[in-house]
Amino acid sequence: MAYEFITSATSDRITTITINRPEVMNALHPPASEELGQAFDAFRDDDDAWVAIITGAGQKAFSAGNDLKVAAAGQKFPDVKWSGGFGGITDRHDLTKPVIAAMNGVALGGGFEIALACDIIIASENATMGLPEPRVGLVAGAGGMQRLPRMIPIKVAMGMMLRGKPIDAQEAYRLGIANVVVPQSDLIPTARQWAAEILECAPLSVRLTKQTALASYHMALEEAMHHHPPMFESWLHSEDYVEGPRAFAEKRKPNWKGR
Numbered sequence: 001m002a003y004e005f006i007t008s009a010t011s012d013r014i015t016t017i018t019i020n021r022p023e024v025m026n027a028l029h030p031p032a033s034e035e036l037g038q039a040f041d042a043f044r045d046d047d048d049a050w051v052a053i054i055t056g057a058g059q060k061a062f063s064a065g066n067d068l069k070v071a072a073a074g075q076k077f078p079d080v081k082w083s084g085g086f087g088g089i090t091d092r093h094d095l096t097k098p099v100i101a102a103m104n105g106v107a108l109g110g111g112f113e114i115a116l117a118c119d120i121i122i123a124s125e126n127a128t129m130g131l132p133e134p135r136v137g138l139v140a141g142a143g144g145m146q147r148l149p150r151m152i153p154i155k156v157a158m159g160m161m162l163r164g165k166p167i168d169a170q171e172a173y174r175l176g177i178a179n180v181v182v183p184q185s186d187l188i189p190t191a192r193q194w195a196a197e198i199l200e201c202a203p204l205s206v207r208l209t210k211q212t213a214l215a216s217y218h219m220a221l222e223e224a225m226h227h228h229p230p231m232f233e234s235w236l237h238s239e240d241y242v243e244g245p246r247a248f249a250e251k252r253k254p255n256w257k258g259r
Contacts, residue, residue, distance in 0.1 A: 053192065100122060108129065
């Protein structure tokens with residue numbers, strides 16, 4: 001599918017989605033966000049795509065979030081939103097396939113919310129991230145106010161959000177927001193390496209793991225231990241459930257089918 005404000009390409013079971021508005025620090029206006037929704041829909045529905053990487057064009061910005069200049073001119077996000085919410089992912093709760101954010105620079109406001117909605121964050125050394133919305137009379141309405149306090153200590157999250165202050169990549173790593181920090185030149189290769197390591201695992205096992213972890217995160221332990229997400233039965237009766245132990249016994253690499 002041809003896009004105007006993003007690009008999306010799939011190879012070796014990895015879909016790479018790139019926000020392509022570097023002239024405005026990859027900020028999103030409604031048409032760009034809608035295209036991201038379409039791209040994530042396509043990734044979700046593509047049986048040959050098992051992992052996604054989202055990044056921004058250029059070396060300065062992952063995404064500066066909502067395009068405030070467009071908003072000031074009157075083009076605002078509609079009340080009825082497209083698939084996945086802002087950025088196509090911040091309000092997407094049905095995606096069991098893993099998504100990696102390759103944060104190449106600034107990730108502010110909605111840009112940071114997109115990254116927080118991903119499962120893994122690989123940050124470049126020049127990355128900065130935060131939720132500065134209160135500084136311009138807004139709030140982090142695409143999940144930032146809910147996700148950040150669940151990921152780091154509440155006092156730290158409140159300090160970031162109430163002051164609207166960003167943090168750098170090393171601080172994000174120290175807090176556990178970023179999984180790893182790498183030089184800019186190593187960002188996409190590292191993201192693809194992590195994706196390749198995910199692909200070494202059985203795809204249904206990966207998806208069930210993600211679905212279980214997210215669904216049971218705030219349950220009491222006993223309840224969580226007995227909670228079986230919708231994918232449980234299909235995984236239990238899948239070809240890959242048989243293939244994994246068989247490949248181990250035969251001392252060969254498994255041939256995952258995703259079914």
